[in-house]
Structures are given as C-alpha cells and as structure tokens.
Amino acid sequence: MMSRHLTDVTLMDVMEDAADAAARAHVEECAACAARLREAGGGLALARETEVPEPAPQYWEAFRRNVGRRIEGEGSARGWRWVLVPTLATAASLALLVPALHRGVATSPSPNPVLAAWSALPPADQDDGLEVLEGVALGDADLPVVDGERSTVESLAELSDEEARDVGEALRTNLPGAVL
Amino acid sequence: MTIESLVSPLVLAATRATRPPSGLRDDEREAVEACQRGEREAFDRLVERFQRDIYRLCYRYVNNHEDANDVAQEVFLKAYRAIRRFRGDSSFSTWLYRIAVNTCLNFRSSRKPETEELPEALADPRAGVVTSLESEERARRVREAIRRLPEKQRATLILKVYHDLTHEEVARILGSTVGTVKANLFHALGNLRKLVLEAGE
Secondary structure, eight states: OOOSOOOHHHHHHHHTTOSOHHHHHHHHHOHHHHHHHHHHHHHHHHHHHOOOOOOOHHHHHHHHHHHHHHHHHHHHHHHHHHHHHHHHHHHHHHHHHHHHHHHHHHHSOOSSOOOOSSOOOOOGGGOTTHHHHHHHHHHHTTSOOOGGGSOHHHHHHTSOHHHHHHHHHHHHHHSTTOOO | OOHHHHSOHHHHHHHSOOSOOOOOOHHHHHHHHHHHTTOHHHHHHHHHHHHHHHHHHHHHHHOSHHHHHHHHHHHHHHHHHHGGGOOSSSOHHHHHHHHHHHHHHHHHHTSOOSSOOOOSSOOOSOOOOOOOOOHHHHHHHHHHHHHHSOHHHHHHHIIIIITOOOHHHHHHHHTOOHHHHHHHHHHHHHHHHHHHHHHHO
8 A cells, every 4th residue: 555645647647547556546545645636626627617719700711811811921021032132132242342342452462562651560668679679770870871872962973074974874875865 | 535536537538648649640741741842722721720729729828819819820820931841750730739839938928927927836725615606707717827827837738638638749749758747737737726716715
C-alpha cells in the first residue's frame, strides 16, 4: 500500500482512468489525495460548462475571404517590394558608390605626390619626437652652405665671360625660343 | 468512496486521450504540399478545415469576438508565410496550434493586463462546494478565471480540455514534456475551481 501522497501526474492519470490499481486504491483511502482529485474534477466540470459563443454561419465564409484578402494584399505589397526594393537598393548603392569613386579619384596616388596642407602630427607639447628633430636642426645650422644651395643669380655673377657664353649657348640649344 | 464518486464518468470520458498518434494526415499532406507549390486554393481548404478550432482557441485567450477574429486571421497569415518551411515533422494541426498559442501570447503581452495574473501557487480561499450560479454569470466567471491562470496552465487547459488534444500533442505544441503537461493541467483545474469560487464570494 502506498503511504506517500500521489504526485500531480499520478493524480491526473487517476482522473483520466490511466493509473494503476495501487494509485486508485490509494485515492480511495487517502482523504488528502481524494480532496485534491475532487477539486481538479470540479475545475474540469466548470471548464466543460463554458462554450465559446458560436458566430453566425455566414461568419466563416467572411473569415476565409478576409484571410484571403490579407494574403493577397500581402502578396501585392510583396510584388511592390520586388520592384521597390531593387530600385531603392540600386539608388542606395549609387549613393554610396559615387562619393567613393570621387574619393578614389581624389586620393589615387599621383606620380608627384603633394603633401597635405594639414598634418596629423600630435600637438607640439605631446610630440616626443619633436625634441629629436629640434636637436638635428640645431646641429645642421653650423654646416657650411654648399654651391647648389646658393642662388642662381649669385652663381651666374661669379662666372667668367667665357663660362657665361658657354652657359648661354647651352641654354639656347636646350630651350629654343627662350629670351635670354 | 470510489473514484467515480470523486470524478464523474462524464469527466473521465471527456479527458481521455482518444485521438490517434499525431502525424500528417493524407488530406493535410496533400493540401500542405499544394500550398508549398504556391497553390492558394489549397491554403483556403486548410483555413476552412481549421478556422473554427483556431478561432475558438483565440477566443479562449482574448474573451471577445473582435479580438479573436483579428488574432485568428493573423494566425493563418503567419501560417501562410511560413508554410514553405513546414517539413511535416508534426501534424499540420500541431504546427498551426503552436503558431496560434504564440500569436495569442504575443497579443496578450502587447496589451496591458486588466487584472494581475495569479502566482503559480494559489491558496484555497475556502473549503466548500460550488454554489449554484446563473449559467451565464458562471460562464463569465469561468472565462475570467481561465484568463487569470498562469500562462502554461492556461495554455495546457485550453488545448487539452477545449480541443481534446492528447498530452503528447499538447507537449509538442508547448515545447514541453508529457509529465509537465499533466502536472500543469492538474494545477490548472484546481486553480480554476478556486478562482471561480473566489469570484462568487
């Protein structure tokens, strides 16, 4: 004989006439389990008493029509989407592509790169490398000026008449039409 | 004392599992496959076959015709959108009921509840028997009591009691186990009686 109370699952089995003999015997002798079974049975009887109000017979045909209409509406909306979505997608792609192409042309590497007018270098007070560069600049200040760094006018003024004549001929040969 | 004196034979008969094991019936399979090929008329046949069941299920959740109508239509619309993905692992009705329960739950959660849902454990308000009530008033109280049951208990009760599904079918619909379904149903029935008694005080 079972001494412990039945579980909810077993009580449900008893209610559905699916429990074994031991469980059924327990319920007949256990007041607590019998009370729980009675409560659930009462709840089921109440639930069984209530029916959903039945709509008018014509309702079901209207219901099917409405479902069909919504499906068709969705289908036509989808049809529009099939036209609209690719169009919008193309427009969106162009909107992204044109500036990208523009940027591509503007930033494509040129044979003679031009330095940007601005610099991404950090501010002077945060640039650890600046002190090194300043040191280099100070060292270079003491070096003598080489010939190539002197002005063209200064260099030509120091030429002899013969040297000046040779330079003039060379320029006329290499730069025809130049007024010298 | 006998069990029959505790639970009437009518009640016992009403809860017995009488349906065959679920699987896709031939006529359902044919209609589903036609739908998957894009035949709209085949879906109309499925709507005709299940519209009453789905409407009643929705009505049990929302308790009025207008919302039940809207939600039931939404259920079929969702089913139509998803039918190409239906593989026939369960019966079509199980699949459709699952969509319906989810749609009802979403509908309910989108609306502010009028009264607070009961906690899972409910104290017995009093020991006694059901007093006689006018049938209409009692029906209203029962519907209201069902509405106040915890989600899983309510879904289990609706599917099992009002749609005569087997425990296995209910378990598949709710993504649960047979044991849990039985336990939830037992709690739901006990709670339902207590709530109706409470409302009658």
